Amino acid sequence: MAKDFKFRTCPETGLKVHSQADALIKANAVVAVVFLAIGGLFGLLVALTRWPAVHMLDAELFYLALTAHGADVLVFWIIFFEVAVLYFASAILLNARIVLPKIAWLGFILMLVGALMANVAVLQGESSVMFTSYVPMKAAPHFYLGLILFAVGALLAVGIFFGTILTAKKEKTYEGSLPLVTFGALTAAIIAVYTILSGAIILVPTFLWSLDLIPHIDSLTYKLIWWGFGHSSQQINVATHVSIWYATAALLLGAKPLSEKVSRGAFLLYILFLQLASAHHLLVEPGVSSSWKIFNTSYALYLAVLGSLIHGLSVPGAIEAAQRKRGFNKGVFEWLRKAPWGNPAFSSMFLSLVLFGFLGGISGVTMGNEQINLIIHNTIYVPGHFHATVVAGTTLAFMGITYLVVPLIFQREIVMKGLARWQPYLFGLGAAGISLFMMGAGTIGIARRHWDITFSDAPLTVDVPGTAFMMMGLNGVFAIMATIGGAIYVVVVVASILFGAKRDEAACKANPVVTAGGGEAVASYGAEEEHPNLSGTIVLVTLLFVTFVLYYYVNWKFLSEVWPLS
Amino acid sequence: MALTSPEKRIWWNEPLSKIELTWIVIAFLWGLTMFGTMVYWHFTGEQNLSNEAYRIRPEVFAERTEAQAEKYKVREEGDTGIPVVKPPAGSDVYMLARRYEFWPILELEKDKQYRLHLSSMDVQHGFSLQPTNINLQIHPGYEMVLTVKPNKTGEYSVVCNEYCGVAHHAMVGRIYVVDSKK
Amino acid sequence: MTDNSGSTNENGDEDIPFMQRLLDNPLLLLVIGVASPMLLYTIWGVVEVALIPLAN
Numbered sequence: 070m071a072k073d074f075k076f077r078t079c080p081e082t083g084l085k086v087h088s089q090a091d092a093l094i095k096a097n098a099v100v101a102v103v104f105l106a107i108g109g110l111f112g113l114l115v116a117l118t119r120w121p122a123v124h125m126l127d128a129e130l131f132y133l134a135l136t137a138h139g140a141d142v143l144v145f146w147i148i149f150f151e152v153a154v155l156y157f158a159s160a161i162l163l164n165a166r167i168v169l170p171k172i173a174w175l176g177f178i179l180m181l182v183g184a185l186m187a188n189v190a191v192l193q194g195e196s197s198v199m200f201t202s203y204v205p206m207k208a209a210p211h212f213y214l215g216l217i218l219f220a221v222g223a224l225l226a227v228g229i230f231f232g233t234i235l236t237a238k239k240e241k242t243y244e245g246s247l248p249l250v251t252f253g254a255l256t257a258a259i260i261a262v263y264t265i266l267s268g269a270i271i272l273v274p275t276f277l278w279s280l281d282l283i284p285h286i287d288s289l290t291y292k293l294i295w296w297g298f299g300h301s302s303q304q305i306n307v308a309t310h311v312s313i314w315y316a317t318a319a320l321l322l323g324a325k326p327l328s329e330k331v332s333r334g335a336f337l338l339y340i341l342f343l344q345l346a347s348a349h350h351l352l353v354e355p356g357v358s359s360s361w362k363i364f365n366t367s368y369a370l371y372l373a374v375l376g377s378l379i380h381g382l383s384v385p386g387a388i389e390a391a392q393r394k395r396g397f398n399k400g401v402f403e404w405l406r407k408a409p410w411g412n413p414a415f416s417s418m419f420l421s422l423v424l425f426g427f428l429g430g431i432s433g434v435t436m437g438n439e440q441i442n443l444i445i446h447n448t449i450y451v452p453g454h455f456h457a458t459v460v461a462g463t464t465l466a467f468m469g470i471t472y473l474v475v476p477l478i479f480q481r482e483i484v485m486k487g488l489a490r491w492q493p494y495l496f497g498l499g500a501a502g503i504s505l506f507m508m509g510a511g512t513i514g515i516a517r518r519h520w521d522i523t524f525s526d527a528p529l530t531v532d533v534p535g536t537a538f539m540m541m542g543l544n545g546v547f548a549i550m551a552t553i554g555g556a557i558y559v560v561v562v563v564a565s566i567l568f569g570a571k572r573d574e575a576a577c578k579a580n581p582v583v584t585a586g587g588g589e590a591v592a593s594y595g596a597e598e599e600h601p602n603l604s605g606t607i608v609l610v611t612l613l614f615v616t617f618v619l620y621y622y623v624n625w626k627f628l629s630e631v632w633p634l635s
Numbered sequence: 636m637a638l639t640s641p642e643k644r645i646w647w648n649e650p651l652s653k654i655e656l657t658w659i660v661i662a663f664l665w666g667l668t669m670f671g672t673m674v675y676w677h678f679t680g681e682q683n684l685s686n687e688a689y690r691i692r693p694e695v696f697a698e699r700t701e702a703q704a705e706k707y708k709v710r711e712e713g714d715t716g717i718p719v720v721k722p723p724a725g726s727d728v729y730m731l732a733r734r735y736e737f738w739p740i741l742e743l744e745k746d747k748q749y750r751l752h753l754s755s756m757d758v759q760h761g762f763s764l765q766p767t768n769i770n771l772q773i774h775p776g777y778e779m780v781l782t783v784k785p786n787k788t789g790e791y792s793v794v795c796n797e798y799c800g801v802a803h804h805a806m807v808g809r810i811y812v813v814d815s816k817k
Numbered sequence: 818m819t820d821n822s823g824s825t826n827e828n829g830d831e832d833i834p835f836m837q838r839l840l841d842n843p844l845l846l847l848v849i850g851v852a853s854p855m856l857l858y859t860i861w862g863v864v865e866v867a868l869i870p871l872a873n
Contacts, residue, residue, distance in 0.1 A: 203758070205775065206759075231843060234843060243640050245640040246646070247841070256850075259847050266855075267859065288774045289774050290866050292759075297854065301854070319636045319638045324636075325636050328651060329641045329643075329649070330646060330649055330651070331659070333840050334836075340846055340850040341850065344854035344858065347858055352684075354774070355777045355779035356688030359683075359686055361861055361865055363674065365858050365861075367673070369857070371667070371669055374666055375659070378665075382658045386654075387637075438672070440673065440680060440682055442770075444769065444770065446772065446796075447761045513766075516763055519803070519804050521805075526802065527805040531765065531794060617665075621669065625676075628682050633786060634681070634682050634783055634784075635681075635683050635781070635782045644833075647836050647840075648834060688869050690870070690872060696872075778872055
């Protein structure tokens with residue numbers, strides 16, 4: 070039974086920490102950061118090439134770098150980090166042991182080998198097929214094999230997560246329902262299972278096809294199933310970073326969900342419908358009916374968007390309620406002004422929340438309209454959108470929680486605190502700039518995945534508006550800013566792990582990262598205070614809603630001006 | 636706390652606060668509105684993508700495109716002598732995509748309807764009509780048929796916006812829209 | 818830990834509302850979370866692609 074396993078007790082939270090959970094979280098998080106560094110660097114090269122005045126790489130290297138950038142940050146960085154989050158949300162939050170740690174390590178090794186193999190394939194130059202690897206464009210067999218090994222490893226990790234929460238229940242390491250953060254992680258894990266199954270269904274035959282063992286893969290079927298993998302993998306992010314928002318708010322401010330029912334109900338909507346948005350990529354494909362497109366692209370009547378809008382109220386709402394409880398009760402926004410903006414864990418979390426909602430969320434739903442997609446599909450608006458979700462949203466949230474994971478799990482002090490303090494702002498502003506300028510250039514028709522918008526090699530000329538050149542240049546400037554922010558993150562994290570002062574019990578008492586007594590001081594509201602004052606949150610969500618409606622109909626106006634089609 | 640199990644064993648029966656309930660209702664209705672807008676546009680909007688598509692062998696599609704080009708060629712353009720084809724208003728027009736060109740150049744009349752057939756000879760391509768900004772995906776083995784009605788005269792570029800290979804960025808086609816009086 | 822519950826854990830979970838029992842059941846959630854998109858997105862989509870007619 071559980072007694073036979075090695076545990077330590079966290080001096081700050083009182084949670085029992087299984088040594089295997091500790092080690093697995095560390096390994097996955099460190100590898101994640103390494104892939105972020107590599108993928109981020111490729112991203113910078115891509116942005117500098119798309120900056121017309123710089124135009125850094127030649128065409129062949131550009132497409133190679135773009136493929137590597139996509140695979141390394143869109144898959145490897147986030148999934149490694151998410152595996153760490155899964156182990157944290159299961160074993161640690163539930164005071165439980167990791168079941169079958171050997172299998173968990175096998176999963177880790179498979180993921181690592183797979184990720185390295187895919188990188189090697191791309192760097193060899195024969196697999197510049199983009200992250201999407203649409204057939205019949207063919208990559209080297211070990212490109213697909215690397216992705217498959219990675220997926221199998223990730224599936225093992227997800228299995229360990231399920232095993233751990235079920236065993237914890239059986240061994241009664243927790244009572245009642247799962248904590249909300251663990252429930253959010255469960256949501257992510259469920260989406261991950263569908264994601265990985267979709268990946269397996271399509272990538273295994275494609276691997277065999279690359280070995281000439283299968284004669285033909287249908288391009289439309291490939292694309293349909295592939296996006297069940299490609300888009301859903303980004304929905305794992307959404308579920309994960311929303312959980313991290315709740316976790317950060319709880320750790321730093323003792324914030325308690327306004328309503329367990331509402332927050333969990335919102336996650337249930339994710340479980341049921343979020344993955345349908347894979348259809349966003351097939352809205353202008355031949356032969357798929359409008360019924361399928363409208364139903365799936367709307368996540369079944371926008372029920373998953375409803376889930377996100379609910380979190381959009383309950384996360385800031387929980388923070389506002391907790392802050393007012395601790396006395397920041399003046400006016401509409403004192404709770405927000407007096408929030409710990411100097412703590413990178415908090416600033417990352419809140420910037421992630423705002424940027425994800427205003428930039429990523431609104432643009433995603435708008436361009437995901439069946440007809441509006443006609444004026445957006447495959448323009449650089451699309452990467453503009455998903456840099457708002459995956460970079461400003463997910464990556465920034467992951468960076469923020471790292472500032473808590475290093476002291477709590479690695480048990481090291483954060484070094485270079487002054488730099489760390491500014492890191493989220495630099496990275497957040499950079500990511501927001503990238504997103505906005507790419508969306509802007511996309512709105513005037515600039516293509517994504519395109520080496521040369523001057524079309525100097527083309528047999529026919531193309532008239533590209535001057536504003537597009539300006540926006541692609543600004544995109545480059547903000548990419549540099551985001552890179553500096555990202556580099557500071559990597560340096561601070563690595564230096565803290567290697568050289569940070571060890572946090573023993575005395576250090577934890579002297580310099581707590583979990584708000585001193587925060588949990589207990591604020592966790593008790595709710596029963597006696599049925600209706601906390603949420604006036605600030607109401608202003609925020611009203612602003613979001615008005616922006617959303619206006620932007621949405623502006624795009625219908627744009628659409629109504631193009632050539633009539635039917 | 637979000638990090639611990641709910642304090643109450645039964646939390647589902649807790650009442651909703653007015654604020655949450657109001658927001659949920661507003662968000663739900665907004666979702667229905669957006670869903671309804673897509674459906675509504677199918678009945679009243681002028682920009683809807685047709686669902687008409689067929690499986691077709693690339694050779695067959697190429698033959699049809701070449702036959703049309705031969706019949707309705709009006710001139711040649713560019714260093715490579717790409718034919719400019721002007722099929723009669725209201726007719727079926729073909730354009731194929733292949734590494735690294737859209738072929739042929741089309742000349743259409745303003746405010747006339749055409750049934751535009753698109754397909755790829757090799758890999759996936761993107762049909763991005765600029766500057767009007769209409770974007771479609773073209774697959775090999777599938778023929779997409781849509782009705783277009785150019786609403787402004789001028790010179791339009793067709794830019795490939797799906798990565799298709801190392802010279803992808805040089806893949807450009809053209810459509811002219813002219814006044815019908817000519 | 819709590820005094821708000823109608824009965825203790827040992828007395829069984831009969832009084833727990835249906836929705837809460839659903840949300841407390843990870844494996845059931847897993848099944849519906851995978852079945853929903855498999856059916857609505859993947860299978861429906863693949864069938865539509867398979868039914869695209871041949872050009873005449």
